[in-house]
Amino acid sequence: EVQLVLSGGGSVQPGGSLRLSCAVSGLTRDDYAIAWFRQAPGKEREGVACFVNKDGNRIYANNVRGRFTISSDNAKTTLYLQMNSLKYEDTAVYYCAVATGDYLYLGSEYEYWGQGTQVTVSS
Numbered sequence: 001e002v003q004l005v006l007s008g009g010g011s012v013q014p015g016g017s018l019r020l021s022c023a024v025s026g027l028t029r030d031d032y033a034i035a036w037f038r039q040a041p042g043k044e045r046e047g048v049a050c051f052v053n054k055d056g057n058r059i060y061a062n063n064v065r066g067r068f069t070i071s072s073d074n075a076k077t078t079l080y081l082q083m084n085s086l087k088y089e090d091t092a093v094y095y096c097a098v099a100t101g102d103y104l105y106l107g108s109e110y111e112y113w114g115q116g117t118q119v120t121v122s123s
Contacts (some may be wrong), residue, residue: 002026004096004114011120022096022114029055033104034079036070038092038119047106048094051079055103059106064090068107086121094119 008020026032035050049060051070069082076107081098095115097110 002098002112004098004112006094006096006114006117009094009119011122013093014087014121016069016086016121017038017082017084018086018119019025019083020063020094020096020117020119022079022081024077024079024096024098027098029100031102031104032098033108033110035096035097035108036068036081036094037096037108037110038090039116040089043092045095049081050104050106052104061106067086083088083119086119090119091121092112092119093117 003025005023012018031052031054033052036048037050039045039047047061047068048064049068051058060068067085071080096114098112099108100112
């Protein structure tokens with residue numbers, strides 16, 4: 001069974017940085033993508049960024065491109081989301097999720113989800 005465990009998050013001032021970690025276990029195939037999503041109060045969940053394992057592609061939402069960066073450990077068992085230049089509007093509960101199959105991207109259907117972690121940007 002695929003399991004995802006998030007860590008990181010917290011509170012930071014505007015312009016600050018945070019790093020989220022998503023430890024993934026139970027993946028037995030290489031055609032997968034790991035993505036970060038977030039949901040702010042009163043808003044729909046939105047995709048933030050994803051890593052597609054087969055081609056190593058990293059995809060970012062327009063509103064975080066240039067500020068957020070995905071990386072992984074060598075074994076690709078932990079995915080990181082480095083968030084720099086944080087803005088008030090980045091405040092949300094963040095999740096990581098896994099999708100499997102072909103032609104994966106940020107808008108694919110993600111089957112496995114980790115618990116959320118709160119990120120708050122506040123002065």
